[in-house]
Amino acid sequence: MTTLVPGSYPLALNENPYGPLPSVRRALERALASANRYPEFLPDRLPRLIAARIGCSPEQIVVGPGATGVILYILQAFAAPGGARVIMADPTFDGYPLLTATVGGNPVPVPLTAAGAQDLDAMAAAVDERTGVVVLCDPHNPTGTRLHPRELTGFLDRIGSRVNVILDEAYIEFVTPERRIDTLALLAAYPNVIVVRTFSKAFGLAGLRVGYAVAAPGIAARIAHWQVPFGMNILAEVGVQACYAAEDELNQRIHAIVDERDRLSTALRRGGYILPDSSANYIFVPLNDPALTRRISDAFTGAGIQVKQYSTGMRVTVGDPVANEAVVRVAREVVGDFVPAIGQIA
Known part of the structure; x- marks a missing residue:
């Protein structure tokens, strides 16, 4: 069971951010x-x-x-x-x-x-x-x-x-x-x-x-x-x-998550990040610089944002609008001079 700490954003396991219909x-x-x-x-x-x-x-x-x-x-x-x-x-x-x-x-x-x-x-x-x-x-x-x-x-x-x-x-x-x-x-x-x-x-x-x-x-x-x-x-x-x-209600939720995914992707790209186009309920942020990876990881941890780390980047589950705003805010604060290190996965 995912532990929900007040002020935290569990975005590591690609869970649906909403409870059952x-x-x-x-x-x-x-x-x-x-x-x-x-x-x-x-x-x-x-x-x-x-x-x-x-x-x-x-x-x-x-x-x-x-x-x-x-x-x-x-x-x-x-x-x-x-x-x-x-x-x-x-x-x-x-x-x-x-x-x-x-x-x-x-x-x-x-x-x-x-x-x-x-x-x-x-x-x-x-x-x-x-x-x-x-x-x-x-x-x-x-x-x-x-x-x-x-x-x-x-x-x-x-x-x-x-x-x-x-x-x-x-x-x-x-x-x-x-x-x-x-x-x-x-x-x-x-x-x-x-x-x-x-x-x-x-x-x-x-x-x-x-x-x-x-x-x-x-x-x-x-x-x-x-x-x-x-x-x-x-x-x-x-x-x-x-x-x-409950197909109609379920589809409305899926559309809401897809809309948030696209909004999150657009906001991060405007902040300098280069992302693959995602067709799921998460985005992948390629990171080619170990220093940048550590800095973003530390910043997310400090903000209570839990993401999935890989050697080539990080996967961020699409959360509710509040969680996604937190991701964008922290990611934009961190990027600074590291923009050239963000891009291809290999």
Whole structure:
């Protein structure tokens, strides 16, 4: 649970800055009356609910405790045997190298391009006979950059069908529908792709731990083999159903976060920062000078602003307007003569 200290701004974990929607909160409160009962032994209703929503077969859905839990299942299924190599961008979501090592796989980091994009050519070149999984993110975590559909299909054609590809769409709801990849069509054409999504970010249910994978039925069955009995809490299905029922309200919140993201990005650019265009609920600030990095980090810490630090910069979650104003104020105060050190990631 994130510790909220008065006067602090928790902007490190890409959480939705707002609480559950009122209708979702009421549904969860009612469901607490059944907290003395176990959930389903293995999830059945929740996969069916999600499948009906996105338009696929329930046999293609595997749910787990957050995207992290689902990723663990996938890596147990396809990376653990024989210590398979897992190709991933560097940096990426921390869970990928951590969970790969946990299951006995071998993480293979591939640096991002100077523009903060996943280097698909370099990632394809890293694939060999020992590779079990390749991880791609759309939008990418931590930079917020997108995959181009033609580049993605070209990459999938190049590596072939033997290697399973995780397409992590944890932040896809922050992308306008017309700019999203048609993932169901992609799965039909490339059955080695496994799409991972979560209810932690746009839906604001991080504390309930609800994530899911969409995959070809045979692959989904292999992933589901690793599910833990009674592993999904009893509020998961209730929360998801309530969020689906409150689609209009949820979209208003997503639009508000996207508007704040764009406002925050514009303000920082006017202050001298060069940022990749983000399609998620965070921005990435590339920093090439260690002195500048330390100064900004110290200034943020002193102002109670918690961000995620990387060797090449920092990721800042889009918060509410007050939190975002604090970020802009501190960042502009610090930049000074360091502007030339702000720019490319590499």
